[in-house]
Amino acid sequence: MLSVQGLQSGYGHSQVLFDISLEVGQGECVTLMGRNGMGKTTSIKTIMGLVGARGGRVIIGGRETTGQTPERVARLGVGLVPEGRQVFPTLTVRENLIATAANRQKRGDSWTLERIYELFPRMRERAEQAAGTLSGGEQQMLAIGRALMTNPWLLILDEATEGLAPVIRAEIWDVIGKLRANGQSILLIDKNLAVLKRLADRHYIIEKGRTVWSGGGDDLDRDYEKVQGYVGV
Template identity: 50%
Template sequence: MTAPMLSVEELTSGYGDSQVLFGMGFEVAAGEVVTLMGRNGMGKTTTVSTVMGLVRPTGGTVLVEGEPVQGLPPYRIAQRGLGLVPEGRQVFPTLSVEENLVATSANRRAGVARWTVESVVGLFPRLGERRRHLGGQLSGGEQQMLVIGRALLTRPKLITVDEPSLGLAPKIVDQVYEILERLRQEEGVTLLIVEQSTKRALDHAERLYVLRSGMVQLEGRTADLSAADVERAYFGFDEHAATA
C-alpha cells in the first residue's frame, strides 16, 4: 500500500519551556486537499513550522512518503518535496516580482521542469503585468499569488498554505481559493491548508482536522461533517455541559 504523501504522528514541540503541541497527528494523501482548522493559539502555525523544520520537534515523527524528515533543517525538508506559502505572505519587499520568483526556482533533477517563471506568470497574468514591480509594492492579493508561485517553483510534492484568508478582502480570498482549486484539479497538486473559516474548509477540503490546545479535537471527511460538528470542536462547546 502506498504511503501517504505526508504523515505526522505523535508530534510534540514548542518554544523554549512552553510546549504547544501535545501529540499532533494527521495525514495527507497524494492529490488530496486537507485543512487544519482552529482558533488563534491552538497550534496550527506551530504544527506547520515544526513539519517544515522551522521549529525543532521534541518528539514524534514526520514522514514524507514514508521517509522520516523530523529534525532535518528546513532546506532539506524542502528538497524532500514540501513547499510552504507562509502566514502573512512574507514576500521579499525590495526584490522585484521576477526576482522573488527566481530566488526559489529549483531544478534539482536537471530535467524539464513543469514550473518555471514563465509558467507561473502564465498562471497569474497579473504577476506578468507587474513583473518589474517590487514585492512591497503589490497588493495583498498580488502578494498571495506571488508566494503561491514562489512555492510552485520549489517543485513541491505538497504545498502547505498557511492562513490564505489572512488580511484579504472576501472577494480576493475567493480568487485565491479558485487558484488553489485549479492547482488541485488541473495540476494534481497536493494541498494542506491552514484555515479558520468553517465554510471555506467544508467547501474546499476533502478532509479536515480541528485543533484545540495543540491536539486534534475532531477529524473526518468533510462530506460526513456538518458545520455544527466542526464549530462544536472549534469552540470547545459541550452540549451536555450547556444543558446541565
C-alpha cells in the same frame, strides 16, 4: 505524501503541541483548522523543521524527517507559503519567483514563469515591480507562485486567505481549486468552513495542541455545529 504522528513541540520552556496527528495523501487537499493560538502555525513550523520536535514523528514521501533542517525538508519537495506571506520586499516580482526556483524532483510538468503568469495574470503585470509595493492580496499570489516555482510534491499554505479582500480571497480559492484538480497535494490552513467543505478531501481540527477531530466532507456535514465551535472565535 505526509504523515504526522503524535507530534510534540514548543518554544523554550513552553510546550505548544502535545499530540498532533494528520495525513496528506497523493493528490489530496487536506485542511488544518482551529482557533487562533491553538498550534496550527507551530504544527507547520515543526513539520518544516523551523521548530524542533520534542516527540512524535514526521514522515514525508516515506522518509522520516523529524529533526531535519528546513533546507532538507524543502529539498524533499515541500513548498511553504508562510503566514504573513514574507516575500522579499526589495526584489521585483520576477526576482522573487526565480530566486528559489528549482526542480529537484525532476517533475515533467515543472512550473515556469510563464505558467505562474497564466495562473496569476497580475504577476505578469507587476513583474518588474518591487514586491514590497504590492497589495496584501498580490503578495499572497506572489508567495504562492514562489512556492510553486520550487516544484513541490506537497504545498503547505498557512492562513491562505487571512486578511484579504473578498474578491482576492475568491481568486485564491479558485487557484487552489485548479491546483487540486491538477493533482497537487495540499495542506491548507484557513477558517472558511463553507469553502473548505467543498474544496478539501479531509479535515483536521486542533485544540490546545492536540488533534481533536478529523473527517471527510460527510463527517463535516454531520458534525458541522461541533466543528464551528472549534473553529469559531
